[in-house]
Amino acid sequence: xxxxxxxxxxxxxxxxxxxxxxxxxxxxxxxxxxxxxxxxxxxxxxxxxxxxxxxxxx
Ligand code: SF4
Numbered sequence: 001x002x003x004x005x006x007x008x009x010x011x012x013x014x015x016x017x018x019x020x021x022x023x024x025x026x027x028x029x030x031x032x033x034x035x036x037x038x039x040x041x042x043x044x045x046x047x048x049x050x051x052x053x054x055x056x057x058x
Contacts, residue, residue, distance in 0.1 A: 005034030010043050016056075017044040023055040024048070 001007055005027070006020040017023055017036065027033035029048055036042035 001035075002033050005036075007034040007036040007042075007044070010036050017047040018052050018055050019057075020044065020055065024053050025055060 004022050006015060009015045010017050010020065020027070022033060023044060027037050027044070029037060029045055032038045032045075034044070036044040037048070039045060
């Protein structure tokens with residue numbers, strides 16, 4: 001995974017996408033850092049599309 005990307009934990013269900021420290025900041029669908037934000041089927045992308053645009057502290 002790229003540095004700062006928690007996609008592995010997201011895929012395993014250990015954290016929610018918006019618990020990634022760079023969700024919606026460095027990582028957005030227009031500028032994806034990790035695979036979960038690239039694919040339409042990625043969890044982070046789906047949450048973003050669903051309207052969750054703010055990261056929370058894990
Ligand atoms: S928001 Fe981006 S950097 Fe964070 S886990 Fe998802 S794909 Fe990886």
